[in-house]
Amino acid sequence: MNALHLPNAEFRSLAARVTDLAADLLAGLDELRAFPAVRGEQVARAFGAPLPEEGLRAGALDALAEVLAMSRAPTPRFYGYVLGSGEPVAALADLLASVLNQNVTAWRSAPAAVTIERQIVHGLAGALGCEGFSGSLCGGGSMANLMGLAMAREARLPANQSGAQPGVVYASSEVHMSIPKAMALLGLGRENLRLIGADEAYRLDPQALRSAIAADRAAGRAPLAVVASGGSVNTGAIDPLPQIAAVCREQQLWLHVDGAYGALAALAIPERFSGLSAADSLSLDPHKWLYQPLDCGMLLFRSAHAARTAFSCSGDYAKSLAEDPLESFAFFDESLELSRRFRALKLWLSLRYHGLAAFRSAIRGDLRHAQNLAELVRGTPTLELLAPVELSAVCFRYRSAEPGAVADRLNAAILRRVIERGRVYLSNATLRGRFALRACFVNHRTTDRDVRQIVPEVLDAARECLGS
Numbered sequence: 001m002n003a004l005h006l007p008n009a010e011f012r013s014l015a016a017r018v019t020d021l022a023a024d025l026l027a028g029l030d031e032l033r034a035f036p037a038v039r040g041e042q043v044a045r046a047f048g049a050p051l052p053e054e055g056l057r058a059g060a061l062d063a064l065a066e067v068l069a070m071s072r073a074p075t076p077r078f079y080g081y082v083l084g085s086g087e088p089v090a091a092l093a094d095l096l097a098s099v100l101n102q103n104v105t106a107w108r109s110a111p112a113a114v115t116i117e118r119q120i121v122h123g124l125a126g127a128l129g130c131e132g133f134s135g136s137l138c139g140g141g142s143m144a145n146l147m148g149l150a151m152a153r154e155a156r157l158p159a160n161q162s163g164a165q166p167g168v169v170y171a172s173s174e175v176h177m178s179i180p181k182a183m184a185l186l187g188l189g190r191e192n193l194r195l196i197g198a199d200e201a202y203r204l205d206p207q208a209l210r211s212a213i214a215a216d217r218a219a220g221r222a223p224l225a226v227v228a229s230g231g232s233v234n235t236g237a238i239d240p241l242p243q244i245a246a247v248c249r250e251q252q253l254w255l256h257v258d259g260a261y262g263a264l265a266a267l268a269i270p271e272r273f274s275g276l277s278a279a280d281s282l283s284l285d286p287h288k289w290l291y292q293p294l295d296c297g298m299l300l301f302r303s304a305h306a307a308r309t310a311f312s313c314s315g316d317y318a319k320s321l322a323e324d325p326l327e328s329f330a331f332f333d334e335s336l337e338l339s340r341r342f343r344a345l346k347l348w349l350s351l352r353y354h355g356l357a358a359f360r361s362a363i364r365g366d367l368r369h370a371q372n373l374a375e376l377v378r379g380t381p382t383l384e385l386l387a388p389v390e391l392s393a394v395c396f397r398y399r400s401a402e403p404g405a406v407a408d409r410l411n412a413a414i415l416r417r418v419i420e421r422g423r424v425y426l427s428n429a430t431l432r433g434r435f436a437l438r439a440c441f442v443n444h445r446t447t448d449r450d451v452r453q454i455v456p457e458v459l460d461a462a463r464e465c466l467g468s
């Protein structure tokens with residue numbers, strides 16, 4: 001018998017233990033700290049044992065309780081970064097997807113998985129007003145942005161055959177760090193990302209964009225693409241998409257919309273995302289505002305031909321033997337990835353289980369939480385709001401009469417203290433050089449009561465930091 005053989009009865013018993021652990025975690029979430037009270041040294045020691053030569057069998061699972069205890073639990077009071085808290089029906093689908101172990105390269109390798117993924121992609125594109133777009137799931141927004149810019153480069157300044165040619169990409173100063181990273185990886189160079197100062201609401205100014213393009217053309221450089229934010233990472237600012245699309249049309253530039261944080265909110269507030277369908281490519285992150293467990297990113301594009309131009313380069317061993325257009329379909333012709341897990345199963349099951357209306361309603365709930373927190377901040381004389389609340393990110397800070405750097409240090413200390421206290425988790429942003437506390441609501445577990453705890457926690461932490 002194979003040394004890795006697992007009797008079916010043993011699988012059932014292990015699966016029951018794992019699902020019990022998961023169900024207990026979910027049942028107790030409300031009581032858990034928003035960040036565990038652990039230090040680096042302690043966690044390193046807990047998991048520092050060498051890998052065993054002989055298997056521990058079911059005893060291997062005993063350590064899972066400690067893994068959970070030393071993890072950041074997906075509590076209702078986590079508001080850091082842009083992170084959902086994992087919809088459990090989707091998590092169950094993930095288990096099954098791993099057991100089924102499809103390699104979603106092409107229909108010939110994974111017929112149901114490929115068909116479901118294509119259906120989900122078309123369905124979500126349609127629900128966002130981008131009918132006719134196609135695309136694929138990927139690891140996250142960074143990967144989707146890299147692929148979107150790879151398509152832009154190949155469409156405007158082809159590089160795949162002979163190497164990269166110089167070209168300029170435009171974005172606001174609020175653009176996500178994955179865009180300069182993509183510029184570097186694509187051989188375009190970070191210096192050729194023209195960061196245009198954002199307006200008072202942290203949006204890209206189309207007039208300044210036009211001027212920057214004209215200046216580059218006058219200097220003999222080759223404008224290539226514009227990246228517009230469909231919800232910037234710091235403040236949730238939505239760049240003026242219709243005006244930016246008009247500039248792109250007029251200047252024949254590729255329009256990539258980074259909607260990793262915000263664009264799925266178009267399911268609930270489509271009127272705020274007009275112009276989305278003018279994108280040539282659009283990044284989305286269902287692991288953010290569709291509450292899916294990591295990882296689940298998505299790239300949508302208007303032209304499958306452009307995707308194939310950028311990505312198709314298959315070895316003979318992978319080529320389809322079928323004539324049928326459905327059966328000959330290969331994701332690897334339209335994506336950077338070859339081996340891919342069955343990410344679509346979680347999204348498909350979760351959407352089928354709850355229905356789109358439930359997701360629209362949860363997104364509306366997050367938008368309401370952000371407005372409620374902004375109102376609470378405005379009503380607290382010792383706090384100040386640092387940016388308009390366009391989506392679900394709220395940037396604020398403790399007021400200080402001290403000069404900039406001292407006020408920044410005080411707010412950084414307050415943030416550390418808030419996290420140590422463990423009741424809520426906030427993260428931070430730098431806005432016009434000022435340190436901001438930041439709460440971002442993309443958490444379907446958060447209630448109005450949870451939101452009301454944020455300001456008192458910040459004020460208590462501030463009192464502790466100020467030693468009064």
Ligand SMILES: Cc1ncc(COP(=O)(O)O)c(C=O)c1O
Nearest residue numbers: 082140141142176232233260261
């Ligand atoms: C606007 C924006 N773009 C891209 C990303 C990167 O997404 P991921 O972390 O899934 O790679 C983020 C992450 O927060 C984001 O907010």
